[in-house]
Amino acid sequence: MDPSQNANVTSVVEGELSLASATTSFEEPASVLRRLATDHKVAIVSTVVIVLFVLGAVFAPVLTPYQYDAINLSNRLAPPSLEHLFGTDEGGRDVLTRMLYGSRVSLVIGIVPTLLSVVLGTLIGMVAGYYGGKVDTAIMRVADIVMSFPTMLLAMVVMYTLGGGTTNVFLTMVLVGWSGVARVVRAETLKLKESEYVEAARIIGVRRARIILRHILPNCLPTIIVLFTLDIPSSILTESSLSFLGMGVQPPSASWGLMVSTGREFLYYAPWLCFAPCLAIMAIVLAFNYLGDGLRDVLDPHLQSQ
Amino acid sequence: MTHSTLEVSHLYTSFFTEHGEVRAVQDVSLAVGRGQVVGIVGESGCGKSMVARSVMGLVRKPGKIVSGRILLKGRELTSLSEQELCTIRGRDISMVFQEPMTSLNPTMRVGRQVQEVVTIHEDVPKQEARRRALEALGAVGIPEVEARYDAYPHELSGGLRQRVMIAMAMVMRPRLLIADEPTTALDATVETQIIALIKQLAETGTSVLIISHNLGVIAQLADYVYVMYAGRVVERASVLDLFDHPLHPYTRGLLGAVSSLRGQSKTLQTIPGVVPNLAHLPAGCSFAPRCDRCVARCASEQPELVTVGSGHEVRCHLAKGADAV
Amino acid sequence: MSETLLEVHGLTKDFPLDRRRCVHAVGGVTLAVDEGETLAIVGESGCGKSTLGRMLIGALPPTSGEVRFRGHTITGLKERDFAPYRRQLQLVFQDPYASLDPRMKVRDLIAEPLVTHKVCVTKDEVTQRVLGLMEAVGLPTDYLNRYPHQFSGGQRQRIGIARAIALDPALIVCDEPVSALDVSVQNQILNLLSELQERRGLTYVFISHDLSVVRHVSTRICVMFLGKVMEIGPTEEVFCEARHPYTQFLLDSVLPPDPHLRDRPMRLLSGEPPSPVDPPSGCCFRTRCPYATERCASREPELRREGSVRVACHRVAE
Numbered sequence: 001m002d003p004s005q006n007a008n009v010t011s012v013v014e015g016e017l018s019l020a021s022a023t024t025s026f027e028e029p030a031s032v033l034r035r036l037a038t039d040h041k042v043a044i045v046s047t048v049v050i051v052l053f054v055l056g057a058v059f060a061p062v063l064t065p066y067q068y069d070a071i072n073l074s075n076r077l078a079p080p081s082l083e084h085l086f087g088t089d090e091g092g093r094d095v096l097t098r099m100l101y102g103s104r105v106s107l108v109i110g111i112v113p114t115l116l117s118v119v120l121g122t123l124i125g126m127v128a129g130y131y132g133g134k135v136d137t138a139i140m141r142v143a144d145i146v147m148s149f150p151t152m153l154l155a156m157v158v159m160y161t162l163g164g165g166t167t168n169v170f171l172t173m174v175l176v177g178w179s180g181v182a183r184v185v186r187a188e189t190l191k192l193k194e195s196e197y198v199e200a201a202r203i204i205g206v207r208r209a210r211i212i213l214r215h216i217l218p219n220c221l222p223t224i225i226v227l228f229t230l231d232i233p234s235s236i237l238t239e240s241s242l243s244f245l246g247m248g249v250q251p252p253s254a255s256w257g258l259m260v261s262t263g264r265e266f267l268y269y270a271p272w273l274c275f276a277p278c279l280a281i282m283a284i285v286l287a288f289n290y291l292g293d294g295l296r297d298v299l300d301p302h303l304q305s306q
Numbered sequence: 307m308t309h310s311t312l313e314v315s316h317l318y319t320s321f322f323t324e325h326g327e328v329r330a331v332q333d334v335s336l337a338v339g340r341g342q343v344v345g346i347v348g349e350s351g352c353g354k355s356m357v358a359r360s361v362m363g364l365v366r367k368p369g370k371i372v373s374g375r376i377l378l379k380g381r382e383l384t385s386l387s388e389q390e391l392c393t394i395r396g397r398d399i400s401m402v403f404q405e406p407m408t409s410l411n412p413t414m415r416v417g418r419q420v421q422e423v424v425t426i427h428e429d430v431p432k433q434e435a436r437r438r439a440l441e442a443l444g445a446v447g448i449p450e451v452e453a454r455y456d457a458y459p460h461e462l463s464g465g466l467r468q469r470v471m472i473a474m475a476m477v478m479r480p481r482l483l484i485a486d487e488p489t490t491a492l493d494a495t496v497e498t499q500i501i502a503l504i505k506q507l508a509e510t511g512t513s514v515l516i517i518s519h520n521l522g523v524i525a526q527l528a529d530y531v532y533v534m535y536a537g538r539v540v541e542r543a544s545v546l547d548l549f550d551h552p553l554h555p556y557t558r559g560l561l562g563a564v565s566s567l568r569g570q571s572k573t574l575q576t577i578p579g580v581v582p583n584l585a586h587l588p589a590g591c592s593f594a595p596r597c598d599r600c601v602a603r604c605a606s607e608q609p610e611l612v613t614v615g616s617g618h619e620v621r622c623h624l625a626k627g628a629d630a631v
Numbered sequence: 632m633s634e635t636l637l638e639v640h641g642l643t644k645d646f647p648l649d650r651r652r653c654v655h656a657v658g659g660v661t662l663a664v665d666e667g668e669t670l671a672i673v674g675e676s677g678c679g680k681s682t683l684g685r686m687l688i689g690a691l692p693p694t695s696g697e698v699r700f701r702g703h704t705i706t707g708l709k710e711r712d713f714a715p716y717r718r719q720l721q722l723v724f725q726d727p728y729a730s731l732d733p734r735m736k737v738r739d740l741i742a743e744p745l746v747t748h749k750v751c752v753t754k755d756e757v758t759q760r761v762l763g764l765m766e767a768v769g770l771p772t773d774y775l776n777r778y779p780h781q782f783s784g785g786q787r788q789r790i791g792i793a794r795a796i797a798l799d800p801a802l803i804v805c806d807e808p809v810s811a812l813d814v815s816v817q818n819q820i821l822n823l824l825s826e827l828q829e830r831r832g833l834t835y836v837f838i839s840h841d842l843s844v845v846r847h848v849s850t851r852i853c854v855m856f857l858g859k860v861m862e863i864g865p866t867e868e869v870f871c872e873a874r875h876p877y878t879q880f881l882l883d884s885v886l887p888p889d890p891h892l893r894d895r896p897m898r899l900l901s902g903e904p905p906s907p908v909d910p911p912s913g914c915c916f917r918t919r920c921p922y923a924t925e926r927c928a929s930r931e932p933e934l935r936r937e938g939s940v941r942v943a944c945h946r947v948a949e
Contacts, residue, residue, distance in 0.1 A: 038324065195729060196724055196726060196729040196730040197729065197730050197731055197732040197733075199690070199730075200722070200724060200730045200731070200791075200794070201732070201743065202690065203688065203690050203717075203721065203722050204717075204721075204743055204744040204747055204794065204798075205714060205717040205718070205744070205747050205748060206743065206747050207747075210747070214732075214735075215732050218732075218734045219732070219733070219734060349813035349814065349815065350784075350813055463903055463904055464676075465903075466903070493675035493676055493840065494675065494840060494842070494881060494884040494885065495675065495880055495881065495884045495899075495900040496675075497884065497886070498883075498884045498886070498897050498899060499899050499900070501886070501897075502897055502899060519813065519814065520886070521814070521888040522885070522886030522887060522888045523886055524888075525886070525887065525888045525889055525890040525892075525893060526886050526890075526893045527893075545890040546890050546891070549888070549889060549890050549891075559815060560814055560815065561888070563814050563815050563817070563818045564814060564843075564888045565888065566818070567818070567843045567844060567846075567847050568843060568846075568847075572825065573822055573825075574818035574821055574822050574847065575818060576815055576816075576818040576819045576822065577815035578819075580783045580785065580786070580816075581783070581813075
């Protein structure tokens, strides 16, 4: 099967009608949004949730009157009230405030290392796929080894040797993250390499680097975008897990994983300490997953007909 | 033609897409008599395959039969449930598709696939089903049937696969065989074999509805021909009438295009322009924008199908007889 | 007689299947293409005609044999040394849907060869050339900024042709250029191709399975079976008096669009196509040939001259 049949629109009618007007163009973001809105309402809801989280993170100081690290021992472990919507923690700090600030860490760690590993993985995957031969074998062996390592274990090794902290969390996640992306992009590149329009470009005399940039990359892009949105939640989870284990972000900085970790001790008499960040993690992870699914359906021409 | 095997009258099939209603089939009426081979010819997008799918009850969402009647031996098909249609498909009507590669299950031995058709429709012992499958495979000219019975589809050539498809279609001895571009994916030398086989089937009393874009196939096989353009039948005639006295400008254009390939002239005859978009059909005759004989009336008024000779109908304002209005 | 533009000698191509076996797609083809002619290569699927076509323009390296363009050997050249020939040898694809990058606008698609070979420097110059090419192939120039999916099959094929002629090549291999198109559009493209040939002095190698198209467009015809040339000669001569049994079968299988001819007896080819992995000994057509004798199994017939035609058949040689 050729990958480039995406132009062959409205395949519902199976070759009978090829409607030139039915623009399934994935080009314009507006049309992607429109198609998401008609067929994937959950994805739109997810987008709204994500946007709300981002806004919350950005405008945290405006949204809350409290400081995330302002200790108020007279008001320890207060249950949710109008004053403190999600209650306070063992230091009397407002949980909602800490969650808002914590979302900065979680979102940044969710997005930035994922972006880096997607960029890195895409480059490596395209080179491996297009050049093939020994280059390909070498790169893919390394990727296999990285992938065969349990992520958490590898992350823990890195954190133990290099110490905790945001930068090292970043590093670990990129170190592991690129391999999965590289695999998918390589497979996609192999497929596109055999496509007629890439052959057509070669016959015209277009050089390799340009073929990769002008023909392979743009046609991989939908896959890459989907991969990106689907990788973000796992990054958020990894960060949470690492922080939970005490190897990620260090107090008094706030991060959701850290909050769950400290809240765990008070699970019986102050459950809100654990539940609030847990719910936040769940919401954002689900939102990114649903958005990714929706985007995949809209952007992947092969799934369109089904 | 009192006892037609298949009678379709005023069939409308549409697709309801986000870009509005796409009228794939409009006001199509046709009849296939016993042992008759009826051809539908037209270019891609003219709705010819949709007619076949409508008859089979295989129109997929967002497509739907909007109105019209489909009678198989007098039995109305459009009102049947999916379950009832399943008992009819494969037993009373069968269909052969263009792609013999994708229409067979790659993980199942071909003999079993034919046998399965029998066991689905009739409660017969396995031995009997196998015997009938073997017989059907033999009847479509597959050599060394016993050995091929256990072959997987990929082990067979394209021609043999299409024969297996025809065997599957014919094993229940249906009254009507619908063949949708049955030879388009095949090589020329194989095409002639398959055409000879379909001819043979018709001689034994099976009615055949053959759909093709290839005028050669139609000329070789069909007794009656319907020419479709943009969802409508534009001309209907016996095969000799149609090829000898084409009346519709589109039919003439098609025949001219094909026969000019065989002529001496350096420049080939063409039909200018492109097929109209079915979502935005012109108000009048859908062929008007490409027609060299178009008059004012053609652009505004949809012509009716009128009879101009014995069994010869045409949908054109300029046809003789239509001018009397 | 006009000059030879392209010659190939003993061209073969094997595609490995696994460690032991391989598909013998093309097995020792020797032929020449003259300047300004249209050489048709016909045969059924799997006969190696597309593989041969790709090797002719250097898009696929042969397993053995050589291709000479205007006397220069072009096989085995490094990418940089091959670049000047790249401009001379172009291809028109069969599938106008798959051969155009769906994410590029028409202007960029047609400009790609010009930019790649630095034919034009400034942006204005490129646009002017692109517009000129669009006009030459009959595309409305206001479609400059459209994407391929907004065009019909015929128009897409015109884009493909515009790309092929952009570099003023000497030879274009047309690989089934009209078989994906409807009858009425097919003729438009064939007319365009012959018009371009006249105006630009192009030489075509026209690969097709459709014999009526081939008869119209070609001056010479080369019939292939299982990677080998069966018969090659002037088109009219081959059509009027086919010498090779395979050519005869092929010509007989053309379905005339004339119902008066339907009751003529059809000659059907018997047997199954032989496998290109394990071709028959001797003549590769012998397993399906009604005239095959022992000699056909033991010795491979050479292409032998019979008047203006060359045929590979023991029977004809007598």
